[in-house]
Each structure stands twice: as C-alpha cells, then as structure tokens.
Amino acid sequence: MDLFARLRIGKRYAALLIAAAALLTLAACGSNGASNTSAANVPGVSNDxxxxxxxxxxxxxxxxxxxxxxxxxxxxxxxxxxxxxxxxxxxxxxxxxxxxxxxxxxxxxxxxxxxxxxxxxxxxxxxxxxxxxxxxxxxxxxxxxxxxxxxxxxxxxxxxxxxxxxxxxPNYGDEGHVIGYYLTNKQHAKTVGLLYEDDVLGLQQKTTLDEELQKSGAQLVASVGYNAAQTDFTAAVQTLKSKHPDIIVLNGLPGPTAKFIATAASQGYHPSQGYLANYPMADNSWAKVLGSAGEGTYVSGYTSxxxxxxxxxxxxxxxxxxxxxxxxxxxxxxxxxxxxxxxxxxxxxxxxxxxxxxxxxxxxxxxxxxxxxxxxxxHGGVSDFMFLQIKNSQLTPVSDFIKASQVWP
Missing domain, CATH: 3.40.50.2300 (Response regulator)
Incomplete structure (x- = not known):
C-alpha cells in the first residue's frame, strides 16, 4: 500500500472517531442537551x-x-x-x-x-x-x-x-344573542333601545341582538351609534327616549356609557326597566363612576x-x-x-x-x-355569560351561566 493510500485511510479513521465521540456526547447530554439546543434557536426562549x-x-x-x-x-x-x-x-x-x-x-x-x-x-x-x-x-x-x-x-x-x-x-356576537335572550325571557322586555360604539366593537353586537329580539317576539325600536371619543350624549338620549324602550342596552367602553347614563339622569330620564351593559362594564369601578344613577343597572359578565x-x-x-x-x-x-x-x-x-x-x-x-x-x-373564546346587577354600588350576580349555543339558533 503506498503512502497516500495509508494517509487516506488514517484520515477516514480519525473522522469516524470524531463522529462517534460527538454522538456519545449528545447521548450523555440527554434531554438537557436537546433543550439547550432548542432554546438557543427560539426567539425569546433561553435556558432559564x-x-x-x-x-x-x-x-x-x-x-x-x-x-x-x-x-x-x-x-x-x-x-x-x-x-x-x-x-x-x-x-x-x-x-x-x-x-x-x-x-x-x-x-x-x-x-x-x-x-x-x-x-x-x-x-x-x-x-x-x-x-x-x-x-x-x-x-x-x-x-x-x-x-x-x-x-x-x-x-x-x-x-x-x-x-x-x-x-x-367571548365575542360580542355571541353576547348579543345571550343579552337578547335574557331581556326577553327573564326580564320580559318587549321594546329595546341600543347605544353602541359605531365600529367593530358594536356593529356585530347590534346585528345579533336584533336577531335574538326578533326571534323572541321583541323589537329593537331604536339604535344610536357613537364615536369612542364622543363626550356629548344629549342627542343620543333624546333619540332613544323618543322611542320609549322598556330597557336600553349599552355597548362599548366604561367612559362613554357612563357619560350617557349621567346625561340621561341630568334630563330626568330613566327607562322603565333601566339599562343593561355589555361585559366591558363588568367591574365595580364602573358602578362607582355611575353613582346613584347606575343603581339597578344590569351588566353581562362571564367570570365567577x-x-x-x-x-x-x-x-x-x-x-x-x-x-x-x-x-x-x-x-x-x-x-x-x-x-x-x-x-x-x-x-x-x-x-x-x-x-x-x-x-x-x-x-x-x-x-x-x-x-x-x-x-x-x-380559536374562539368562551361563550358562557352570567348577569349581574348594581346593588349599593356593587355588582351582584343575579343569574346562572347561560351558554350562547343554547339560545342561538
């Protein structure tokens, strides 16, 4: 065998030894070695x-x-x-x-x-x-x-x-169906008004609330959209008041909805069955802002x-x-x-x-x-809702959980 052939065999043997050593090292590391390799290649994930x-x-x-x-x-x-x-x-x-x-x-x-x-x-x-x-x-x-x-x-x-x-x-569409069911089957409301945020927040709920009310023989008699930055609700109160709804549903965020109730109170107006707010208002901080004007208001929620x-x-x-x-x-x-x-x-x-x-x-x-x-x-969220009522400026549960799938279609 010539010198060059011997050198080639020697190099191959050395390479095999290196590969074998590497495999033994990985085996010795076990799962910890795999974790370290993974963490090194994953954004935001380190060993600790x-x-x-x-x-x-x-x-x-x-x-x-x-x-x-x-x-x-x-x-x-x-x-x-x-x-x-x-x-x-x-x-x-x-x-x-x-x-x-x-x-x-x-x-x-x-x-x-x-x-x-x-x-x-x-x-x-x-x-x-x-x-x-x-x-x-x-x-x-x-x-x-x-x-x-x-x-x-x-x-x-x-x-x-x-x-x-x-x-x-939950999504607001499911909530709209459950609110409509609760208003008609538990509160026995026949006419409903709606104040809604005029964007993705409110439009979906406006549609599903109307669907559920019609299904139960009730009616959405008036709806008024508002801008999230709006501060004057005088016209909105007058529009809804003129249709004499039994109850008004409040959709949106705590600030605007509280301003609407305060404006209505300043005009001496309160719907016969009051208000029902959707779940962004399900917090005692909102009840505190409302004060006496919010007493008896219903709120949708989904946590216990x-x-x-x-x-x-x-x-x-x-x-x-x-x-x-x-x-x-x-x-x-x-x-x-x-x-x-x-x-x-x-x-x-x-x-x-x-x-x-x-x-x-x-x-x-x-x-x-x-x-x-x-x-x-x-990939949707939960779809069960319960209802609370403001009593002495605190939200108090007044219903069991209601599943959206049980009320629609």
Whole structure:
C-alpha cells in the first residue's frame, strides 16, 4: 500500500472517531442537551427565561381597563416564577403601551419582536388594536393569545381559524344573542333601545341582538351609534327616549356609557326597566363612576369568583380596597397562558405552543366558570355569560351561566 493510500485511510479513521465521540456526547447530554439546543434557536426562549410581550394601554383612554389587567398578569406570573417558573423557566413579561391608539399598535408590536426579542404576544388591549397586531404576528407565525376585545379577529374572510390567534374571552356576537335572550325571557322586555360604539366593537353586537329580539317576539325600536371619543350624549338620549324602550342596552367602553347614563339622569330620564351593559362594564369601578344613577343597572359578565381560582385570587388580593374584575381577568388569563406554555413542553418552540393550544384545550376547565375549547379549526373564546346587577354600588350576580349555543339558533 503506498503512502497516500495509508494517509487516506488514517484520515477516514480519525473522522469516524470524531463522529462517534460527538454522538456519545449528545447521548450523555440527554434531554438537557436537546433543550439547550432548542432554546438557543427560539426567539425569546433561553435556558432559564421565556420572554413574552403585551400591548396594554397604561397611558391613554383604555388605561382604566388595561392597567388593572396588567396588574393581574404580574400577580399571576410572580406566583408562577416564585414557584420555579414553567418547565424550569421564569416568565418575563415585557409590556408596551400604544396609548390606546390603534395607529401606534403595530409600532409597539414591532418593538416587542424586533427589539425585545419576545417569544409570543400575550394580550393586546382593544379589538381594533388587536386586529392591527394580528396583521404583523399571524404572517410571521408568532403566537398571539388573548386579544382583549370581543370584536377581535380570529377567523379569516372564509370563516377559517387564523392559525396563530387564540381568543379567550367571548365575542360580542355571541353576547348579543345571550343579552337578547335574557331581556326577553327573564326580564320580559318587549321594546329595546341600543347605544353602541359605531365600529367593530358594536356593529356585530347590534346585528345579533336584533336577531335574538326578533326571534323572541321583541323589537329593537331604536339604535344610536357613537364615536369612542364622543363626550356629548344629549342627542343620543333624546333619540332613544323618543322611542320609549322598556330597557336600553349599552355597548362599548366604561367612559362613554357612563357619560350617557349621567346625561340621561341630568334630563330626568330613566327607562322603565333601566339599562343593561355589555361585559366591558363588568367591574365595580364602573358602578362607582355611575353613582346613584347606575343603581339597578344590569351588566353581562362571564367570570365567577366562587370557583377555586376565584377564591385563590381573592385571597391573594385581600388587601385591595375593592374587587377589580379587570385585574381578575389578567390573573385568570395569565393562568390559561401559563398552562399552555407548560403543555408545550420543555423543548419550547412556537410550533410546540401552537400544537398545545390546538390539541390540549378540549373542554378545558378555565377554573372561573365557563369551559374553553380550541382546535385547529376553532380559536374562539368562551361563550358562557352570567348577569349581574348594581346593588349599593356593587355588582351582584343575579343569574346562572347561560351558554350562547343554547339560545342561538
């Protein structure tokens, strides 16, 4: 055998030894080695941290809702982190405010993923804001869980689930059907007026409320749309008053709806059966703003503190001066998201999270009342509602949960 042939054999033998050593090293590392490799290649995931982003308005008009939600988020994630985190990793929540302005939302989302290197988007406050965020995250395969707003988009134009968006809360269409059912079958209202935010927030609910009322032999006698920044509701009160509705449904956000009730009270007007507000108003802070003018007002809601999670929350917030449904919302949705991260496994990737969300939440017990089901074809939120009434400036439950699927069609 010549010298060159011997050299070639020697090199091949050395290469085989190197490859064998590498395989033995990987085998020795076991699952920890695989986890480290995964973490090194996944945005926002390190060996000891999961960075998630949130767009919550803490500086603008949605602050009254978003700031306590953020406090609830932080309360739950602090609890998780103090217990060792999720599959050995602590959760780092990076929050950016878009001032409640949807024209600033995309810039806030870009910051989270292009500067802060977030793994997933957890919560964007406001239906329109969430819909802007989705145009950035969905095409990039970035998970977006819990867009805050019942008008948030989770389906495409053909009704197919957006692959990277998962709702937790109900949509306003389902709520419209249940409100209509409650008004006609429990309150026995025959004529209904509606004040609605004239955008994605209110238009869907206007349609479904009207459908349900007609089905039950009642009538939507008048509806008035308003702009979210509107402050003068004098004309709106006069228009609805002129149609003599038994009750007026209030759709939208706490500020404008409170101003409407205050304006009606200043004119000495109160519908015979009062008002029923949709779920963004299901917080005692709204009842406090209304004062005596809001006494007896009904509100739609979908969370219960009588559950184990609710009792756990009440114990953790015993020092809070008043119960905040918004803060409780943040707490329970952080629990849902943490469960999803846990189910996604130690080798966490965006695909493994998507797989967990699509397959491990079948009739999932949220712990606060309604159940939640996600599948590859269904990314909607819960669809159970209960009703509360303001009594002595506090929201008090006055009904059991009602499932949207049981009242429509």
């Amino acid at each position: 941290t999961i960075t998630i982003g949130a767009v919550l308005d803490t500086t603008g008009p949605l602050k009254v809702i978003c700031a306590p939600i953020l406090a609830g988020d932080q309360l739950y994630f602090n609890k998780i982190n103090s217990a060792g985190g999720i599959n050995g990793r602590k959760v780092k929540l990076v929050q950016v405010s878009d001032d409640g302005d949807s024209t600033k939302t995309k810039g806030a989302v870009r910051q989270l993923f292009e500067q802060d290197n977030a793994f997933a988007l957890f919560q964007v406050c406001g239906s329109g804001n969430a819909n802007v965020a989705e145009t950035y995250t969905n095409p990039k395969g970035i998970p977006m869980v819990d867009p805050i707003g019942g008008g948030s988009k989770f389906k495409d134009a053909q009704g197919k689930a957006l692959p990277w968006v998962w709702m937790t809360q 503190t009588t559950s184990p999670v609710g009792q756990e929350y009440l114990k953790a917030t015993a020092s809070d001066p008043v119960f905040s449904a918004y803060k409780f919302y943040g707490y329970i949705n952080s629990k849902i998201f943490s469960d999803a991260l846990s189910k996604a496994g130690k080798n966490l990737t965006r695909d493994s999270l998507r797989n967990a969300l699509d397959h491990d939440f079948n009739n999932y017990d949220t712990g606060f009342g309604p159940s939640l089901t996600w599948t590859p074809d269904q």
